[in-house]
């Protein structure tokens with residue numbers, strides 16, 4: 001069976017700067033994967049390239065067997081490949097409920113939008129309590145929840161999360177980690193970028209270490225490595241936190 005997502009030998013960057021260099025990875029149909037590695041080595045650039053916000057200068061990306069390398073972001077979202085970016089700024093003057101409604105813009109997401117909104121508000125009670133509050137007045141953690149909520153409103157078949165717990169207090173981090181775990185258990189495959197390898201090992205089946213714009217190591221949870229052993233590999237390869 002073909003992979004749900006396959007990224008084959010892509011290169012991408014910004015103008016004259018090449019960030020991704022011949023990067024290859026895949027996500028199976030019933031799995032979630034984690035991406036980790038040093039800052040500035042291309043994890044966010046990879047998610048932006050998969051979601052069509054950046055165009056790869058070489059290589060191919062297939063989602064559910066279809067070549068999406070040249071597709072527009074809206075087409076990719078409508079296919080069910082949805083990206084929840086880091087520190088999403090949102091429409092500040094819109095309330096939470098309005099923002100979630102607007103997020104279900106993709107034709108395939110419109111039909112079940114009402115029911116999905118209820119699911120998002122059940123997953124994130126903080127958003128339910130504040131449904132009339134303006135997005136710009138939300139705390140960092142609440143914004144992160146709204147960003148993930150908006151991605152869920154698109155009815156994802158594969159959801160990409162960029163550092164969902166970055167900068168959160170331990171309590172909020174736990175709340176978010178629990179919600180992300182519930183999303184995975186509900187059957188939505190995930191690609192999660194995180195520095196917290198322990199969190200990734202608990203959540204995903206495989207990890208890719210990204211260094212210098214390429215995959216430097218693949219770790220399968222079945223390899224039985226614990227957090228300490230993964231970190232040893234990381235630092236042993238010259239990685240920096």
Ligand SMILES: Nc1ncnc2c1ncn2[C@@H]1O[C@H](COP(=O)(O)OP(=O)(O)OP(=O)(O)O)[C@@H](O)[C@H]1O
Pocket residue numbers: 014017019038039040041042043044045046
């Ligand atoms: N819009 C841009 N224009 C030019 N360079 C950029 C742009 N966005 C990112 N970069 C550069 O591309 C490189 C990779 O950045 P990217 O955000 O993909 O890394 P990352 O691995 O996600 O980092 P972090 O873990 O800190 O989020 C960095 O050197 C960054 O400065």
